[in-house]
Amino acid sequence: MFHSTTILCVRRDGKVAIAGDGQVSFNNTVLKQTANKIRTMRDGRVLAGFAGSSADAFTLFERFEAKLEEHRGALTRASVELAKDWRTDRALRRLEAMMIVADLEKTFTISGTGDVLEPDDGVSAIGSGGPYALAAARALLKHTNLDARKIVEEAMNIASGICIYTNDRIHVEGLG
Secondary structure (H helix, E strand, O other), X not given: OOOOOEXXXXXEOOEEEEEEOOOEEEOOEEEEOOOOOEEEEOOOOEEEEEEEOHHHHHHHHHHHHHHXXXXXXXXXXXXXXXXXXXXXXXXXXXOOEEEEEEOOOOEEEEEOOOOEEOOOOOEEEEEOOHHHHHHHHHHHHHXXXXXXXXXXXXXXXHHHOOOOOOOOOOEEEEEO
């Protein structure tokens, strides 16, 4: 389980939104409250969010962006190739992190153990507050007509009220 963050991705009605909180923690101390753990790539056509250390984030974002370029924006292929490299490369293998990546058609959770998982219901969450945000987002999807962006905002605020490693300084990016 990766502490110090919550990343949530929701898709609804042809739109996708991804959100991350701003808290960076070290042990039991909050070091920063306004970190941005979400990136846009491929001229704003791909979204990525990261749970793990900052140094690992920069490395993985760069590697993933290179895979996207290498495979001309094919999200599935880039995700699989990153997971393969992450699992087999000596330096990358030591990174303890997870990523969520999405475009208008697909969402994947990628881990260093070689996992490339596409959610059944269009909702993915990682990080210490991930289970709380996931539950809130699923309830909002089922019982409201809110759009993807509003769902990630509301679900992240719910998670921030429960998880001590998640704050309410939410950064959101969306497509569609």
